[in-house]
Amino acid sequence: MEVRTNFSMLTEFVLVGFSAHPKLRTVFFVLILWMYLMILLGNGVLISIIIYDSHLHTPMYFFLCNLSFLDICYTSSSVPLILNSFLTVRKKLSFSGCMMQMFLSFAMGATECVLLGMMAVDRYVAICYPLRYPVIMSKYAFVPMAAGSWVTGLVDSVVQTSLAMQLSFCANNVINHFVCEILAILKLACVDISINVISMAGSNLIVLVIPLLVISISYIFIVATILRIPSTEGKHKAFSTCSAHLTVVIIFYGTIFFMYAKPKSTTSVATDNQDITEALISLFYGVMIPMLNPLIYSLRNKDVKAAVKNKLCRKNFSDGI
Numbered sequence: 001m002e003v004r005t006n007f008s009m010l011t012e013f014v015l016v017g018f019s020a021h022p023k024l025r026t027v028f029f030v031l032i033l034w035m036y037l038m039i040l041l042g043n044g045v046l047i048s049i050i051i052y053d054s055h056l057h058t059p060m061y062f063f064l065c066n067l068s069f070l071d072i073c074y075t076s077s078s079v080p081l082i083l084n085s086f087l088t089v090r091k092k093l094s095f096s097g098c099m100m101q102m103f104l105s106f107a108m109g110a111t112e113c114v115l116l117g118m119m120a121v122d123r124y125v126a127i128c129y130p131l132r133y134p135v136i137m138s139k140y141a142f143v144p145m146a147a148g149s150w151v152t153g154l155v156d157s158v159v160q161t162s163l164a165m166q167l168s169f170c171a172n173n174v175i176n177h178f179v180c181e182i183l184a185i186l187k188l189a190c191v192d193i194s195i196n197v198i199s200m201a202g203s204n205l206i207v208l209v210i211p212l213l214v215i216s217i218s219y220i221f222i223v224a225t226i227l228r229i230p231s232t233e234g235k236h237k238a239f240s241t242c243s244a245h246l247t248v249v250i251i252f253y254g255t256i257f258f259m260y261a262k263p264k265s266t267t268s269v270a271t272d273n274q275d276i277t278e279a280l281i282s283l284f285y286g287v288m289i290p291m292l293n294p295l296i297y298s299l300r301n302k303d304v305k306a307a308v309k310n311k312l313c314r315k316n317f318s319d320g321i
Contacts, residue, residue, distance in 0.1 A: 011094065011095055012092050012093060012094050012095060012098075012173065013092070013093050013095065013098045013173050013174075013175050013180065013185075013188075014091065014092055014093075014173055014174045014175065015081075015085050015091040015092075015093060015175050015177060015178060015179070015180075016174055016175065016176050016177070025086045025087075026086070028086055029083060029086035029087065032079065032082060032083060032086070032283070032287060033083060035287045035288070035291050036075060036079045036083075036287060038291050039071060039072065039075050039287065039290045039291045040072060042291065042293075042294035042295060042298075043068035043069070043071050043072050043290065043293070043294050044068075044072070045294070046064070046065075046068045046294045046297065046298065046304070047065050047068050047069060049304065050062075050064065050065045050068075051065070053310070056304070059122050059137040059141075059142035060119075060122055060123070060126070060241075062142055062143075062146065063115065063118060063119045063122060063142065063145075063146060064119075064297055066115060066146050066149070066150075067112070067115060067116075067119070067293060068293065068294060070108055070111055070112055070115065071112075071289075071290035071293055071294075072290070073104075073108050074105065074108035074109065074112065074286070074290060075286065075287060075290050077101060077104035077105050077108060078101065078104075078105050078178075078179045078286055079286075079287060081093070081101060081178070081179055082178045082179060082283065085178055093180065098180040098185070099161055099164065099165055099180070101179060101180045102161060102164070102179075102180040102181070102182055102185065103157050103158070103161040104157075105179065105180075105181075105286075106156070106157040106160055106161065106182055107153045107154050107156070107157035107158075108153065109153075110152065110153035110156045110157060110203070110207040111149050111150050111152065111153025111154070112153075112252070113153075113207045113208055113211050113252075114148070114149040114152045114153060114207055114211050115146065115149040116211060116215065116245070116248070116249055116252065117149075117210070117211030117212075117214040117215055118145045118146065118148075118149055119245050120211075120214055120215040120218040120219065120245065120249070121145070121214060121218060122137060122142065122145075123218065123222060123241065123242040123245055124218035124219075124221055124222055125137055126241060126242075127222045127225050127226065127238055127241065127242065128221055128222065128225045152206070152207065153207070156203050156206065156207055159199060159203070160182060160196075160199060160200065160203060161182075163195060163196050163199055164182060164185055164186065164196065167186075167189040167191055167193065167196070168189065168190055168191045169188050169189060169190065170190035171190075172188050172190075173188065174188075175188070177282070178282075178283055179286075181282060182200075208256070212253060215249055219242075219246065222242060225238070226238045226239055240302075244296050244297045247296050248289075248292075248293055248296055248297075251289055251292065252289055255281070255285045255289065256285075
């Protein structure tokens with residue numbers, strides 16, 4: 001049996017990114033910077049509106065506030081590094097710095113998976129048990145649900161990062177990615193990674209498969225309940241309360257399955273191209289979804305739009321005075 005030591009022959013990693021395409025670096029730098037600013041603005045406004053308006057102090061908007069804060073943390077753990085990589089040909093990052101960035105990104109991603117499952121449960125109770133909703137989804141229920149999402153993501157990331165730090169990396173320290181993504185890191189190990197693979201499989205079961213099953217089962221009951229509503233207006237109103245969450249789930253999980261479910265190439269040239277393609281998809285997945293989330297919840301939610309208008313009207317009135 002191989003003894004695994006907490007030792008690595010490497011002291012730093014090199015992030016390749018778009019080093020082979022220098023003409024695209026400036027374009028992507030401006031694009032990603034703009035998207036990051038939109039993420040900070042959109043999610044920041046949504047958080048402030050939810051905190052400001054007492055009518056939005058409900059479990060659904062509490063979860064949404066957590067999601068917006070999570071998106072800010074997730075992008076802030078990776079986007080500054082991505083932007084810096086566009087300014088240098090080959091970005092060098094220390095081993096500890098790479099592990100820290102990987103830990104934060106993995107933790108935020110895992111937390112979002114679990115949080116989306118918790119939000120589905122909230123919508124299930126709201127649609128299927130509307131009269132008992134205030135009792136079931138009390139403060140003693142939705143606060144631990146949100147906290148449990150954060151704890152699950154952090155613990156999962158601690159486990160995966162700790163196992164990765166125990167690997168030995170012999171010579172190759174070039175990561176075909178913009179950030180220290182865990183799968184890209186594992187490819188560089190020169191020892192057996194079977195324990196890491198098993199651990200990642202367990203992680204996927206806990207933070208991907210189980211939340212997806214919870215979401216699927218919740219929406220099966222939600223759709224069945226909506227179909228039993230006699231009036232068309234009642235059906236539309238019931239569906240509108242969960243359409244934003246369902247849209248976010250489809251985009252979020254659709255991108256994940258597109259990234260990891262497609263077949264892998266066997267040739268080295270095709271593999272390198274595929275690594276860059278996966279990195280590019282991961283790049284837009286990491287910034288596009290956090291940018292779209294506040295737009296989806298704002299444009300498809302009358303309460304949020306009313307709160308924003310109310311805030312703007314009060315601001316204009318105070319400025320006029």
